[in-house]
Amino acid sequence: MNIGxxxxxxxxxxxxxxxxxxxxxxxxxxxxxxxVLKLFNDxxxxxxxxxxxxxxxxxxxxxxxxxxxxxxxxxxxx
Numbered sequence: 001m002n003i004g005x006x007x008x009x010x011x012x013x014x015x016x017x018x019x020x021x022x023x024x025x026x027x028x029x030x031x032x033x034x035x036v037l038k039l040f041n042d043x044x045x046x047x048x049x050x051x052x053x054x055x056x057x058x059x060x061x062x063x064x065x066x067x068x069x070x071x072x073x074x075x076x077x078x
Contacts, residue, residue: 019055042076044069 020028026036037054040047046060056064071077 018058020058020061022054025056044076
């Protein structure tokens with residue numbers, strides 16, 4: 001779907017809402033559990049807590065990883 005006729009901006013809408021847990025990302029990314037937990041605790045990462053379970057919505061995860069993040073410039077990762 002184009003917004004306002006601008007072909008460079010597209011909005012993709014999905015009726016499916018999918019959440020990933022720490023364990024899911026550990027398996028998807030091949031990272032250690034400690035690294036994934038650190039990611040989930042990063043204030044810039046779009047995670048939520050459902051009780052004791054940390055989750056991230058799939059579209060928010062894609063949006064997060066579509067932007068460049070540099071450890072050297074982020075105080076949280078130092």
